[in-house]
Amino acid sequence: MLKEERFQIILKQLGLDQKVYLGGLSALLNVSEDTIRRDIKELADQGLLKSVRGGAVPHSPGPHHFRDRMFYDNEQKQIIARKALTFLKNDQVVLFDGGTSAMLIAQMLPKDLRLTVITNSFPIASLLEEHEYVEVLFAGGRLLKNSFVTIGSDTIQFFKKFRADICLLGICSIHTELGVTGPHYEESEVKRAMIGASKEVIALASTEKLGTAEAYYVCPTDQLSVIITDQPADSDEFKIYSDLGIRMV
């Protein structure tokens, strides 16, 4: 019997019962438990299941909570967040994008800052709960379960009602000619609405996102007032943006 055959059977059993035991599989497939253990390890490495003591269970299906996701690679994002904070002044109306960059800013926001925050992101609204002087306006709409933001025409309509001072925009890809682009159609639409509802747009972009492009168009590069990156502002590769009149930070 081929190893791949065993793999298939293991995965099938797992789908059937939501669990498999080393002993059971060993008997079923006529191989030693050691072999099963090695198989499971290999499948686990491929992310197809989760290896646990005595067997395996399906790879955690439930989307992890947004708070977990947040602390992954926050080195660069923290730098960006710190820079972004310098732009926020008392009594401003600020649009917060739903991405993790904006989330980190929300988390680092001084407790005594007096703002009106408009957002479509649950995590951001939650984070601002304890900020006594921050008024939160939440954009309604269809709730996207995995990223916990609202999208759709309701969300867009909501943003259109405002004229904010600043929009903090998480950036997926940015390119001098192709402009700002993102991987999701509906999120791009929401971002566009946010940009339209704000006087200034501050883009939050880790350096590796510069010069890349995704499928869905958000806005031309020159609609951005400021681009905040994790690098010093005087870097050479930023010159093309500076020349467009965008302030690099």
Added chain:
Amino acid sequence: MLKEERFQIILKQLGLDQKVYLGGLSALLNVSEDTIRRDIKELADQGLLKSVRGGAVPHSPGPHHFRDRMFYDNEQKQIIARKALTFLKNDQVVLFDGGTSAMLIAQMLPKDLRLTVITNSFPIASLLEEHEYVEVLFAGGRLLKNSFVTIGSDTIQFFKKFRADICLLGICSIHTELGVTGPHYEESEVKRAMIGASKEVIALASTEKLGTAEAYYVCPTDQLSVIITDQPADSDEFKIYSDLGIRMV
């Protein structure tokens, strides 16, 4: 039995009853209480529940003070929630009020129920995150920090767009002549909008709320289709409502 299986069962029991006891789980799973205690500790570390003396309670992602309120006097509310669940069928559009009663229903909602839920409550939306077949539409508006619901004209406008099958309405006070009333002006307005956007209105009322009144008017009693209480439906004091054509449960 795998440790993960126990985890699953513990979490399932917790979802069913909103509480688990060391003794009960020990008997159910045929392991010592020590093991259960260790399991609960591990699950608590993962943030999947809250370990308490003698057992565990759910750890909802919502804000803390909200959660605390929830498990204080939940005996009655659990009875109400269980009854309310019998009204929910696949493919319905359901409005969830922002109160704790509705929250408990959301928490006890079967994972395989297929619903469209429209709500202005963060905690409820969060609870429904893992319900694969529940689509959540969130009403935007000004975010009320302490109760984590949105209110205001945006919220009201949002609800007005729909024609839902059922509205689950948490009740503060209800009186045969004065109708349904509440202690907050703006929340009353939102409730009124929700009632107007639904074919059927199911009121969730602990018995002590019957016959009382608060400052702000929500709707006349006869707009309610069903009143769910923690008492058996045939109680004498319910007769006045039954006579109004309201179904008491």
Added chain:
DNA sequence: CTTTATTTTGCAATTATTTGCAACAAATGT
């Protein structure tokens, strides 16, 4: 078709985890 190289498999010794128990500490209720 044989021989060699590579991978896979099973086994045994070692190491790590899990589990239940018991003694003790802390909390809760009366």
Added chain:
DNA sequence: ACATTTGTTGCAAATAATTGCAAAATAAAG
């Protein structure tokens, strides 16, 4: 303050994982 219940800690037995190694199976090469 006392009795009772629950939590904690350390420990030993049971169970599972890891490692190194040799036999078997498979693939590759001549």
